[in-house]
Amino acid sequence: MPLIKIRDLHFYRGDRAIxxxxxxxxxxxxxxxxxxxxxxxxxxLLRLIGGQLRPDSGTIEVDGQxxxxxxxxxxxxxxxxxxxxFQSGALLTDISVFDNVAFPLREHTDLPESMIxxxxxxxxxxxxxxxARDLMPAExxxxxxxxxxxxxxxxxxxxxxxxxxxxxxxxxxSMGTIVNLIHxxxxxxxxxxxxxxxxxxxxxxxxxxxxxxxxxxxxxxxSPVQLRRSSSQWVQQFIQGxxxxxxxxxxxxxxxxxDLLSSEVSA
Amino acid sequence: MIDFIRSLxxxxxxxxxxxxxxxxxxxxxxxxxxxxxxxxxxxxQQLQSVGVRSVMIILVSGLFVGMVLGLQGYNTLVDFGAEExxxxxxxxxxxxxxxxxxxxxxxxxxxxxxxxxxxxLMKSTEQLSGMEMMAVDPIRRIIAPRFVAGIISMPLLAAIxxxxxxxxxxxxxxxxxxxxxxxxxxxxxxxxxxxxxxxNGVIKSIVFGVVVTWIALFEGYDASPTSEGVGRATxxxxxxxxxxxLGLDFVLTALMFGEI
Numbered sequence: 352m353p354l355i356k357i358r359d360l361h362f363y364r365g366d367r368a369i370x371x372x373x374x375x376x377x378x379x380x381x382x383x384x385x386x387x388x389x390x391x392x393x394x395x396l397l398r399l400i401g402g403q404l405r406p407d408s409g410t411i412e413v414d415g416q417x418x419x420x421x422x423x424x425x426x427x428x429x430x431x432x433x434x435x436x437f438q439s440g441a442l443l444t445d446i447s448v449f450d451n452v453a454f455p456l457r458e459h460t461d462l463p464e465s466m467i468x469x470x471x472x473x474x475x476x477x478x479x480x481x482x483a484r485d486l487m488p489a490e491x492x493x494x495x496x497x498x499x500x501x502x503x504x505x506x507x508x509x510x511x512x513x514x515x516x517x518x519x520x521x522x523x524x525s526m527g528t529i530v531n532l533i534h535x536x537x538x539x540x541x542x543x544x545x546x547x548x549x550x551x552x553x554x555x556x557x558x559x560x561x562x563x564x565x566x567x568x569x570x571x572x573x574s575p576v577q578l579r580r581s582s583s584q585w586v587q588q589f590i591q592g593x594x595x596x597x598x599x600x601x602x603x604x605x606x607x608x609x610d611l612l613s614s615e616v617s618a
Numbered sequence: 619m620i621d622f623i624r625s626l627x628x629x630x631x632x633x634x635x636x637x638x639x640x641x642x643x644x645x646x647x648x649x650x651x652x653x654x655x656x657x658x659x660x661x662x663q664q665l666q667s668v669g670v671r672s673v674m675i676i677l678v679s680g681l682f683v684g685m686v687l688g689l690q691g692y693n694t695l696v697d698f699g700a701e702e703x704x705x706x707x708x709x710x711x712x713x714x715x716x717x718x719x720x721x722x723x724x725x726x727x728x729x730x731x732x733x734x735x736x737x738x739l740m741k742s743t744e745q746l747s748g749m750e751m752m753a754v755d756p757i758r759r760i761i762a763p764r765f766v767a768g769i770i771s772m773p774l775l776a777a778i779x780x781x782x783x784x785x786x787x788x789x790x791x792x793x794x795x796x797x798x799x800x801x802x803x804x805x806x807x808x809x810x811x812x813x814x815x816x817x818n819g820v821i822k823s824i825v826f827g828v829v830v831t832w833i834a835l836f837e838g839y840d841a842s843p844t845s846e847g848v849g850r851a852t853x854x855x856x857x858x859x860x861x862x863x864l865g866l867d868f869v870l871t872a873l874m875f876g877e878i
Contacts (some may be wrong), residue, residue: 401751430753441748455752458759503752 352415354379354511354543355400360409362392362399369395370406371567377511377560382537382544384554387564388589388598393547394438396564397513400545401435402426414510431459434504434512434542438519440496442488442503448475449484452503459507474502478532494525498532505536511543512536518550530557551590555579563589565598636840643757643836650755650762660763661770668729668764668831669771673778675728676721680779683720684786687711691787692795704797705806708787709780713810713819714875717780719867722826724779725772726859730834733764734855737838738848746839761835768834772827773820780819818874825866830859 355377362370369392475481478498555575588596691707791797841851
């Protein structure tokens with residue numbers, strides 16, 4: 352049975368359908384990637400799974416529980432077993448790296464401070480930032496902030512971690528580090544990982560299963576190898592990063608020749 | 619014409635929706651208070667930033683307001699040979715009105731705007747969202763302690779304002795204008811009533827504390843998560859707080875001192 356089961360998901364922003372009947376299964380222990388062009392609602396999907404948004408129709412089950420039928424307390428209990436890495440890191444800016452990683456432990460457990468220290472140092476060691484524990488978030492580079500946020504996301508030993516665009520805006524070394532970390536943590540901690548991304552290279556390197564989303568629907572799904580062999584032109588355009596194809600280079604509208612010949616002058 | 623009616627309708631609906639969510643927000647904050655009182659260290663941190671850091675502006679403003687009251691009051695009273703009542707005039711003006719009202723206006727400008735900007739920025743940098751995903755309710759962990767700190771700080775700041783103001787009035791009256799100091803203090807003691815004047819002033823400042831902190835926190839929580847959105851929310855906090863303070867002051871004064 353999959354850890355996350357999304358069935359017939361519909362979600363609208365105003366009149367615009369972000370999801371229009373999406374079905375996704377996310378299996379335990381696997382790294383599943385949700386990919387698609389910017390603006391297809393990949394981050395929205397993570398927020399729906401985390402119960403921060405409500406779908407207009409359809410269901411999302413996490414570990415057998417329908418996320419949107421849970422009570423407030425039930426949802427918060429479930430979230431203790433979910434980790435999430437935000438694109439910005441979302442570290443608390445007024446406390447140090449150590450206190451950020453210790454934050455979930457201090458909020459949810461009564462562990463003595465000495466044990467919290469050991470646990471935090473173990474998590475920071477795993478992301479290579481044990482010696483940066485006294486720095487403030489403002490003193491960290493983007494890559495370091497994301498690694499601290501990753502340490503914090505796994506502090507409570509969750510069953511799954513959701514990564515929101517983990518590779519965006521990283522230099523090649525940080526990118527390599529994060530790719531490696533996601534892979535290692537998934538295997539070592541027996542996690543289930545969901546990566547939302549549009550970085551094809553890095554994602555295909557570590558993902559077991561990829562779902563490609565566009566215009567509110569799943570266009571294609573399968574292993575990276577299966578996707579590379581897909582006969583769909585749209586999939587090929589996305590995977591190879593071609594500038595023109597089924598997704599046009601030009602924003603749709605009036606034909607160029609007609610536009611030049613028209614006498615309309617904008618004020 | 620139809621456009622006008624349509625935009626009026628939209629404005630009405632938006633206002634109603636904001637009012638509704640503002641009140642729901644208040645309800646969630648109030649529900650979080652018992653938990654906050656059990657973890658009082660969270661409130662103490664906020665008392666420092668909301669209350670203690672507002673003391674300087676309150677001290678300086680209170681002193682000058684009191685001194686001006688002394689000068690103006692003396693000029694009026696001396697025509698009637700009643701300059702010895704300066705102490706009463708200064709103390710009643712401050713304790714009943716100026717203390718709670720001016721300190722609340724200053725509090726909205728100093729602490730309210732800072733609260734809105736802080737919460738708005740926490741929202742725009744996804745810190746609140748991140749907290750929700752760590753199963754920590756931001757309303758209980760971040761908002762409620764600030765709310766409690768605001769309610770505790772406001773009457774204390776108003777009391778400091780009034781005390782320093784009375785002292786300012788005394789400096790001017792006794793030191794500059796030669797009012798008899800015995801008369802200044804004794805008339806003040808006789809004519810200022812503990813319940814009618816002081817307690818009513820304290821009640822006013824508690825009400826202002828609740829309203830200003832509520833507005834500031836809600837505006838921050840409801841701000842659109844952009845730098846422009848946070849800026850607009852901060853301005854709204856100061857403007858709405860000022861309206862609320864002055865409007866409520868009239869209502870409270872009518873209830874407490876008016877013969878209606």
